[in-house]
Amino acid sequence: MAIENTNIHPLDPATSVELALAVELVRKQYQVPIHFKCGGLEEPPKAVLRKYLTAEHAGQTPTPINRWIFMMYYIKQTPRLFEVIVDVTDRKIVHQKELPRTLHAPVDRIELNEAAQVALADPAVKAELERLQLGDNVVVVDPWDYGKDDENEQRRLTQIFFYTRNPKNNDPASNHYAFPLDFMAVVDLIEMKLVKVCHLPLGGEEITSKHTGPRKLGNPEEPEYDHRLQSKPARTTLKPLQVLQPEGASFKLTGRLIEWEKWRFRVGFNWREGMILHDVWFDNRPVFHRLSLAEMFVPYGDPRDPLHRKGAFDIGNVGAGITANDLSLGCDCLGLIAYLGGHVVNAHGDVVAKNNAICIHEVDAGIQWKHTNHRTGQASIVRKRQLQLQTILTVANYEYIFYWIFDQSGELEFETRATGILSTTPIDPANKDKVPFATRVADGVLAPYHQHIFNLRIDPSIDGDDNTVSYVDSLPMPADNKLNPYGTGYITKETPITESGTFQTDPYKNRVFKISNPGKINPVSYSPVAYKLVPIASQVLLAADDSWHNRRAHFTDAPVWVTKYKDRELFPAGDYTNQSSGAEGIRDWVARKDNVENTDVVLWHTYTFTHNPRPEDFPIMPAESVRIALKPVGFFNYNPTMDVPPSNQEFNKSTAYDFTLQVGADGVLDSKMNSLSVNGSAEHATGSCCKK
Amino acid sequence: MAIENTNIHPLDPATSVELALAVELVRKQYQVPIHFKCGGLEEPPKAVLRKYLTAEHAGQTPTPINRWIFMMYYIKQTPRLFEVIVDVTDRKIVHQKELPRTLHAPVDRIELNEAAQVALADPAVKAELERLQLGDNVVVVDPWDYGKDDENEQRRLTQIFFYTRNPKNNDPASNHYAFPLDFMAVVDLIEMKLVKVCHLPLGGEEITSKHTGPRKLGNPEEPEYDHRLQSKPARTTLKPLQVLQPEGASFKLTGRLIEWEKWRFRVGFNWREGMILHDVWFDNRPVFHRLSLAEMFVPYGDPRDPLHRKGAFDIGNVGAGITANDLSLGCDCLGLIAYLGGHVVNAHGDVVAKNNAICIHEVDAGIQWKHTNHRTGQASIVRKRQLQLQTILTVANYEYIFYWIFDQSGELEFETRATGILSTTPIDPANKDKVPFATRVADGVLAPYHQHIFNLRIDPSIDGDDNTVSYVDSLPMPADNKLNPYGTGYITKETPITESGTFQTDPYKNRVFKISNPGKINPVSYSPVAYKLVPIASQVLLAADDSWHNRRAHFTDAPVWVTKYKDRELFPAGDYTNQSSGAEGIRDWVARKDNVENTDVVLWHTYTFTHNPRPEDFPIMPAESVRIALKPVGFFNYNPTMDVPPSNQEFNKSTAYDFTLQVGADGVLDSKMNSLSVNGSAEHATGSCCKK
Numbered sequence A, B: 001m002a003i004e005n006t007n008i009h010p011l012d013p014a015t016s017v018e019l020a021l022a023v024e025l026v027r028k029q030y031q032v033p034i035h036f037k038c039g040g041l042e043e044p045p046k047a048v049l050r051k052y053l054t055a056e057h058a059g060q061t062p063t064p065i066n067r068w069i070f071m072m073y074y075i076k077q078t079p080r081l082f083e084v085i086v087d088v089t090d091r092k093i094v095h096q097k098e099l100p101r102t103l104h105a106p107v108d109r110i111e112l113n114e115a116a117q118v119a120l121a122d123p124a125v126k127a128e129l130e131r132l133q134l135g136d137n138v139v140v141v142d143p144w145d146y147g148k149d150d151e152n153e154q155r156r157l158t159q160i161f162f163y164t165r166n167p168k169n170n171d172p173a174s175n176h177y178a179f180p181l182d183f184m185a186v187v188d189l190i191e192m193k194l195v196k197v198c199h200l201p202l203g204g205e206e207i208t209s210k211h212t213g214p215r216k217l218g219n220p221e222e223p224e225y226d227h228r229l230q231s232k233p234a235r236t237t238l239k240p241l242q243v244l245q246p247e248g249a250s251f252k253l254t255g256r257l258i259e260w261e262k263w264r265f266r267v268g269f270n271w272r273e274g275m276i277l278h279d280v281w282f283d284n285r286p287v288f289h290r291l292s293l294a295e296m297f298v299p300y301g302d303p304r305d306p307l308h309r310k311g312a313f314d315i316g317n318v319g320a321g322i323t324a325n326d327l328s329l330g331c332d333c334l335g336l337i338a339y340l341g342g343h344v345v346n347a348h349g350d351v352v353a354k355n356n357a358i359c360i361h362e363v364d365a366g367i368q369w370k371h372t373n374h375r376t377g378q379a380s381i382v383r384k385r386q387l388q389l390q391t392i393l394t395v396a397n398y399e400y401i402f403y404w405i406f407d408q409s410g411e412l413e414f415e416t417r418a419t420g421i422l423s424t425t426p427i428d429p430a431n432k433d434k435v436p437f438a439t440r441v442a443d444g445v446l447a448p449y450h451q452h453i454f455n456l457r458i459d460p461s462i463d464g465d466d467n468t469v470s471y472v473d474s475l476p477m478p479a480d481n482k483l484n485p486y487g488t489g490y491i492t493k494e495t496p497i498t499e500s501g502t503f504q505t506d507p508y509k510n511r512v513f514k515i516s517n518p519g520k521i522n523p524v525s526y527s528p529v530a531y532k533l534v535p536i537a538s539q540v541l542l543a544a545d546d547s548w549h550n551r552r553a554h555f556t557d558a559p560v561w562v563t564k565y566k567d568r569e570l571f572p573a574g575d576y577t578n579q580s581s582g583a584e585g586i587r588d589w590v591a592r593k594d595n596v597e598n599t600d601v602v603l604w605h606t607y608t609f610t611h612n613p614r615p616e617d618f619p620i621m622p623a624e625s626v627r628i629a630l631k632p633v634g635f636f637n638y639n640p641t642m643d644v645p646p647s648n649q650e651f652n653k654s655t656a657y658d659f660t661l662q663v664g665a666d667g668v669l670d671s672k673m674n675s676l677s678v679n680g681s682a683e684h685a686t687g688s689c690c691k692k
Helices: A016-027 A046-057 A109-121 A123-132 A548-552 A586-590 A666-672 B016-027 B046-057 B109-121 B123-132 B548-552 B586-590 B666-672
Strands: A034-042 A068-075 A081-087 A092-098 A139-145 A157-164 A180-188 A193-199 A242-244 A252-254 A257-260 A263-270 A274-282 A285-299 A336-345 A351-373 A378-395 A398-407 A412-420 A438-442 A445-448 A450-460 A466-476 A490-496 A501-503 A512-521 A528-534 A560-564 A599-611 A621-632 B034-042 B068-075 B081-087 B092-098 B139-145 B157-164 B180-188 B193-199 B242-244 B252-254 B257-260 B263-270 B274-282 B285-299 B336-345 B351-373 B378-395 B398-407 B412-420 B438-442 B445-448 B450-460 B466-476 B490-496 B501-503 B512-521 B528-534 B560-564 B599-611 B621-632
Touching (some): A016 A068, A016 A351, A109 A123, A109 A157, A109 A180, A109 A193, A123 A157, A123 A180, A263 A336, A263 A351, A285 A412, A285 A548, A351 B398, A351 B621, A378 B351, A398 B351, A412 A450, A412 A599, A560 A586, B016 B068, B016 B092, B034 B263, B109 B139, B109 B180, B123 B157, B274 B378, B285 B398, B285 B412, B285 B548, B412 B599
Antiparallel strands (some): A139 A157, A157 A180, A263 A274, A336 A351, A351 A378, A378 A398, A412 A621, A450 A599, A466 A599, B081 B092, B157 B180, B252 B257, B257 B263, B263 B274, B274 B285, B285 B450, B378 B398, B398 B412, B412 B621, B438 B445, B466 B490, B466 B512, B466 B599
């Protein structure tokens, strides 16, 4: 197999050929089977990459960089875990290390499915199912990350919850989450055997549970989300809405390089972070070096054994690239769509294509700016076109949708949507008490409260890598007879962050985090050129400081973190999150107390959906969404969208609603009432436009 | 003139005939000219209206309600201000009152234009213009609300700022805000004569100013926002993007009644609030009785005399209906558009049509929900269709865009966008200091910091008018060896609001405000049916407690207010905000300490844009936006969007990006590299769908 990498950019994702070669080189060291866990591009160290990118942007031919692949693997059916970096250009292993038993690689669906079969075949589980007298009802198995509750537990484990299909339809697509069974099991993933069976609590304060006899299953009339199983046909009230771009897209895709409306960036992809943005420029100036969703933690608030352990790292334990959906035309995106993807490696060492992991399209987001001069009556208006990159992850029961949204104004937003299905647990239907840590979403079904805690990693390059982060507050001016005689004054106060650490959001001070380049002064404002992070003010982790949740999920107890850039510091809860003990992560990095002024810094933003389920979130959850904004603040000398063409009908081709069949509209009313001829003028600006 | 109101709904806006009749009935009382200030529907008292609506919803024929028109007017060129209510059905005045001299009606463009001419003709202003030696440069006049800084000042006044056109083009559409002159004037609007001329401060700490000689005007190379005046042609990179609904709209408009996807509501309109929503139902159940933007205050942070007075009530001082733009097809909205409007009365007593004040259209807002069952590989997905009602106000230099956004999920959002032009003031270009309360946005031009403080009035009717507001916090469970042994538990705590008052937002507790109907229990969750306000956590007024800003703008010092419903309590800074002294408003209403449990309550949400201008906001500002959400929480028994048809290409008709001319895409790369045949499977859910 020959690798010719002349056409490969150092930030292009690992190709199928590169991954296959890496698998081959790892495998041939061993006589025994290998259980592969993941494989993807090991990005070049920043110093090396920066040299390449600088040459590239200068129009020179950069010296190619050898391509490296990172992988994790086990010796199959052993706890022996390795990480490896393979130089696929030179066909050699450049790093290989056996890891301590305290570290565990991500789970994979192949081993989880095997564990599910092991559980179902085990006499202890069979006995529980017999106790429940389920008859013909098919049992549905839901393996979950094990979590952590014991310092000394080093076995690789999964915990398995059990449900049944809706007895009414017994269909593979039925919403089994409405029919939770009252026990769960733990399976050892190395031995592939059952460790134990536990009964689930069925009441609010039950601590240890031991059930006897069958339980009434849930209500078979519970609604189904799968349209095929719904008792009524879908509504017919909705008329088609189509987005057309008759002259094609305004963006240009060349390999992984996207150029659109002054933006220029590369789209990366790997098994862990999924979609990544690299080398983001606007109007021929660098803005961000690398942007990615770095980690996610989903702790549950149900304190009862064994549910207390539920807390999943949905990036590090599984992989956003691995769980990325294969997006379909006319289904996941609307309009003129381009797709990008990548490749991952499965447990068998097979290379798997993720062709449509990212969809790319333009949207019209309303009005970008408008003004009507009341002196002339003339309106000036431009619309707000945006470019969206969307990826969707399925992590067991939940779905996450992430968007990077590029705006013509130089603004960049990251949107997070949460949808999918609640992870449920049974409750005794005879118990009518409300439970303080969960919502009853169906008969005999509880949906425990939980948080989705995200961390966005922002590696800026505001006109270069040497940047300073500061926070800017808006504060009243002190009372002062001379300078503030009427008490109306207010000012901003900018506090530069000099040392790595954690920082609080504060909407009551209108706090924003400014990333500036102290070496470059804006000639209009006399301040350094900058972008600002408009953070989301949200809740941090609710679990106690000494809980395993907090110990493991380093990034979850503060909203903003600033570190000095260091190669391979990408994952704030550590490289190995599954069953982790919290031994490594961003708390260690900020504790170095590095100087972070006018140097290569990284800003990390933690934000949270505290999700206390509603009945409306069941059987499937309408998406919750939130957006983080990165906006220029004195990066430009003036509004960069002024040259966007004016909005007009010739370009936009809108259609007027057909009133002819309607009665009683205002005009009609007036005509029925011997309407006056109306020709006065308020002489206020009326803002009519587009009369070109 | 005969009024037949058989077809008129009591919530329909005042018609042209009704307004003309009211003008006629007022005018014929007097021998002297009348200066009309406003005229619009006086909505029926709630008890009367509720009876009508109850009959209407029961399918009965309600007893018609007499139509009333509210107006304000002056005896022309006097300070004598009256408010009047005219019963246009019975052609009689039912209320008329002369108001104390402390109260002032809104400004109108007709009088402001007259004041501008008065100022320009005054010798004192002429002397200032001569001092400045402007040559052929045309002076542009910018009258502003006067504000308040003196308890004893009862004259009706306006303050006028002066600019010039850009000398380079001397065009009426030039961005004169880049060329502020160094003085201003005050004009008495009753006497219609100049009161005084003041010099504007030109440095950071200057308190009283006296300038001599000319000043260098700004840089004629400052960019223009009007496309016609721009030095370069508009960009040509943007390809058309069109929204088509080939089978028509999914909404139905009957008079002012809109029916769309289980929603049913009426769209009101008046001179003051502009767009109003009435009698909002979802799925045949009442949700909100009345929703409107009730007030807005824009205080400036520049403490220097005379700029300290700048603080405008952009609703009460002018009128959101009066300043509503006449929206144009293909310009302000995209897609299939319906328009609604209304009528207002101008200073002369003429009725003015505002035909296209509101545009109504559907949008596709991405994905509503998705889940892929990893056991079957099947994805279920529906898109998120929304109905948007948009209105745009031009208030002197600024534009505001407001949207009500209806979602199929029963969610209702209110979006606010701020755009338009910064109100600027001069600074000595030789002074290179940064000013702590303003940003330099052009050569010799300061844009002072300011806040836009909005108040949304929410009159709920959650399955009826008897509702309770509570706030719900998400809190850690206390440490407890028995109930929370691992420290992972968390709970919600609901605090009912029993007495009218003010309440804080708290994103760090994930605080939401729940509006519930204690009389109706959700059979799934066992909690009362409810909607929640997801508030915006933002800054309150920054001006001092004893400032005029704070005294006048009652609603600006707390984010959430709860009052017991009372007829005619619609405007939280009082009915008469112009030059107001703060004598009346929501602080008085909450001080009643009314019982607000299980009764007819009103919830008021104050939210703020603290706008510290950026150079990017000049010469025109890219819209800033924010959304408030009202979401069902146990109002329904399950997700109300389950019956939305699945998303598929047959319906959506998306288009694939044409890659044929592109090189280097991942697939192409792979083929250049002797790509492997890739056929492994990660066996994770891939979420491909729409394969019907």
